Amino acid sequence: MPLNALAIVVGIAIAYARIGALPNWLFYPGELLFVVGTAFALWSMSLLGRYESAYVQVLPDHKVIENGPYRHIRHPGYLGQIVAFIGLGLALQSWVALLVILMVAGSLFAYRLRIEELLLVAELGDSYVNYMKRTKRILPFIW
Numbered sequence: 001m002p003l004n005a006l007a008i009v010v011g012i013a014i015a016y017a018r019i020g021a022l023p024n025w026l027f028y029p030g031e032l033l034f035v036v037g038t039a040f041a042l043w044s045m046s047l048l049g050r051y052e053s054a055y056v057q058v059l060p061d062h063k064v065i066e067n068g069p070y071r072h073i074r075h076p077g078y079l080g081q082i083v084a085f086i087g088l089g090l091a092l093q094s095w096v097a098l099l100v101i102l103m104v105a106g107s108l109f110a111y112r113l114r115i116e117e118l119l120l121v122a123e124l125g126d127s128y129v130n131y132m133k134r135t136k137r138i139l140p141f142i143w
Contacts, residue, residue, distance in 0.1 A: 007104035011089065011097035020096030033087025041080025044069050048077075056115050058123040064131045074135045075116075078109050113137075 014020070045052050047068045051059060069076035085105050089098025120128045 003108055004105050007101050008085075008088065011092060011094070011101040014097040014100060015092035015094040018094070020094045020099075022090065022093045022095055022098075024093060026090045026093055030087045030090025030092070034084050034091060035087070037080045037083030037085070037087055039080070040069070041077045041084060044076035044080055056112065056119055058119060062124065064120075064124060064127050066131065070135070072135060074132065074137055075113060078113065081105070082109065 048065055085101050089101050
């Protein structure tokens with residue numbers, strides 16, 4: 001999370017310097033994507049209940065969550081965050097800021113997704129493997 005925050009701060013600085021300017025009309029679609037992505041991420045994470053954590057961990061009696069967006073997507077919270085970051089980059093009206101934010105966030109999400117999936121398979125076994133077969137991954141190059 002601190003690296004994502006740093007990427008956002010750097011992205012804002014790049015945008016205010018008007019480096020890689022995008023058309024002004026992208027501000028409102030960007031804001032809409034930011035709000036929708038953030039709301040989707042928060043809703044997705046709220047469905048995890050006590051299993052939601054800043055740390056990659058499996059709790060005792062951990063179960064696979066399969067309601068809401070988890071029915072179709074393995075990591076909808078991360079998808080919502082990526083959509084929000086795209087919206088932020090568009091709202092900042094700088095393709096350079098958008099690129100910086102997405103490169104940092106995408107790299108961090110890819111790393112975390114890989115670790116999470118390995119841990120969930122190791123700890124939850126067949127229930128998570130079967131869940132993986134039924135759902136879509138948000139980043140095609142992961143797993």
